[in-house]
Amino acid sequence: MSTPLASLADAVSCVSDYDPDALPVADARRVIGALARPVEGVETLAVRDALGRVLAEELVSPINVPQHDNSAMDGWALLGAGLNPDAETVLTEIGTALAGGAFAGTVGKGECVRIMTGAVIPRGTDTVVPQESVQAQGKRIVFPAGQKPGQHRRLAGEDLAQGKPALAAGTWLRPAELGLVASLGIAQLAVRRRPKVAFFSTGNELRPVGQPLGNGEVYDSNRYTLWGMLERLGCEAIDMGVVRDEPALIEAAFRGAAARADAVITTGGVSVGEADYTKAMMARLGEVAFWTLAMRPGRPMAFGRVSDGEKSALLFGLPGNPVAVMVTFYFFVRGALLAMAGRKDDELPLLRARAASAMKKKPGRTEYLRGILANQGGEWRVRLTGPQGSGILSSMAQANCFVVLRHEQGNVAAGDLVDVLLMDGLV
Numbered sequence: 001m002s003t004p005l006a007s008l009a010d011a012v013s014c015v016s017d018y019d020p021d022a023l024p025v026a027d028a029r030r031v032i033g034a035l036a037r038p039v040e041g042v043e044t045l046a047v048r049d050a051l052g053r054v055l056a057e058e059l060v061s062p063i064n065v066p067q068h069d070n071s072a073m074d075g076w077a078l079l080g081a082g083l084n085p086d087a088e089t090v091l092t093e094i095g096t097a098l099a100g101g102a103f104a105g106t107v108g109k110g111e112c113v114r115i116m117t118g119a120v121i122p123r124g125t126d127t128v129v130p131q132e133s134v135q136a137q138g139k140r141i142v143f144p145a146g147q148k149p150g151q152h153r154r155l156a157g158e159d160l161a162q163g164k165p166a167l168a169a170g171t172w173l174r175p176a177e178l179g180l181v182a183s184l185g186i187a188q189l190a191v192r193r194r195p196k197v198a199f200f201s202t203g204n205e206l207r208p209v210g211q212p213l214g215n216g217e218v219y220d221s222n223r224y225t226l227w228g229m230l231e232r233l234g235c236e237a238i239d240m241g242v243v244r245d246e247p248a249l250i251e252a253a254f255r256g257a258a259a260r261a262d263a264v265i266t267t268g269g270v271s272v273g274e275a276d277y278t279k280a281m282m283a284r285l286g287e288v289a290f291w292t293l294a295m296r297p298g299r300p301m302a303f304g305r306v307s308d309g310e311k312s313a314l315l316f317g318l319p320g321n322p323v324a325v326m327v328t329f330y331f332f333v334r335g336a337l338l339a340m341a342g343r344k345d346d347e348l349p350l351l352r353a354r355a356a357s358a359m360k361k362k363p364g365r366t367e368y369l370r371g372i373l374a375n376q377g378g379e380w381r382v383r384l385t386g387p388q389g390s391g392i393l394s395s396m397a398q399a400n401c402f403v404v405l406r407h408e409q410g411n412v413a414a415g416d417l418v419d420v421l422l423m424d425g426l427v
């Protein structure tokens with residue numbers, strides 16, 4: 001189903017000074033990146049259904065776009081070489097060229113043709129003079145000096161050239177790509193199938209929504225944030241519910257997930273010293289590394305793969321705390337799932353913004369703070385949402401960006417520039 005994975009041990013051995021008890025974010029990302037491979041399987045979809053999917057094969061343009069040289073302006077078409085370079089030129093209009101209504105004849109010496117944007121450039125002409133700069137007296141048209149031969153002409157194939165690659169394999173299909181494909185007259189596309197991702201929450205304290213809470217219980221919110229992130233990423237999300245901390249149930253859940261998914265995401269049960277069975281079961285069913293990451297929030301995390309018989313799936317054992325789940329998903333799982341989807345563009349741009357207030361930071365770990373980026377007097381400034389505890393999910397709801405404080409970075413003073421990652425872009 002999916003391509004055989006490199007071994008976890010091999011991936012780990014590529015990281016110098018590998019220390020699972022204080023693993024820098026960059027090293028963890030490298031290990032994960034080494035194991036995430038594109039899933040196999042291609043589907044043919046109508047163009048609109050391919051929105052958000054990943055192109056499976058290079059798309060070669062079957063035609064020139066545009067098909068013909070055409071006008072970029074409303075005006076008159078003429079032969080540039082026939083213009084007086086330093087004085088006005090008078091020509092006779094002999095017809096009209098419209099978009100979808102070409103001028104049939106050939107334009108001779110002393111002649112020009114009225115032309116509209118998108119109309120095919122008539123035979124015998126190569127230049128368009130926009131109507132704003134022209135004086136028309138009936139069919140007698142006066143062109144001022146200073147026109148450049150060849151101006152305001154769109155060349156055949158200047159957008160997409162016949163026989164040349166129009167889109168690379170692995171391209172994420174956004175609205176622009178759908179339109180581009182349609183401009184080639186193509187109605188169907190070969191796309192990769194979506195990665196299947198099974199996920200479940202672990203913890204005896206968890207209640208599904210819609211039921212009353214007992215003493216010491218909390219509603220399971222992680223399956224909602226996870227579902228949302230997976231859907232937005234274009235994965236096929238398989239919700240396996242809440243699994244209680246009981247070995248038989250956890251084992252069944254892992255086997256079921258490995259059997260039907262390309263990746264498995266769990267939350268909870270990976271903390272140090274926790275009386276959970278999750279870690280033991282992961283270790284038993286697969287090849288799994290347990291990491292204490294040099295980051296905040298989201299220190300404990302498991303990564304590797306779990307198997308059911310011949311079938312294996314990548315495993316991400318995320319922490320239980322709701323903010324830690326989102327942070328570890330965005331900064332570790334997301335890139336892996338995009339690689340599995342066949343995309344190569346998982347790097348998001350970090351912007352620089354001024355810190356509105358001081359931020360405490362210890363060197364030696366990466367911190368992902370929840371921020372609000374706003375323009376103040378023409379400058380982008382970022383302030384924190386408030387308390388930054390890993391259980392405070394409202395901080396994620398208020399934020400429009402992460403403030404990313406790098407591994408080696410120390411305290412931030414008000415007014416310092418910090419790295420910022422926007423949470424949303426154009427939809």
Ligand code: AMP
Nearest residue numbers: 201219220221222268269271319320321
């Ligand atoms: P754990 O990693 O299992 O020790 O969980 C750490 C914290 O996250 C505990 O306070 C849990 O109650 C909380 N937590 C774990 N899973 C969930 C969940 N699915 N939804 C909301 N909170 C959770």
Ligand code: MG
Nearest residue numbers: 202203268269
């Ligand atoms: Mg737990």
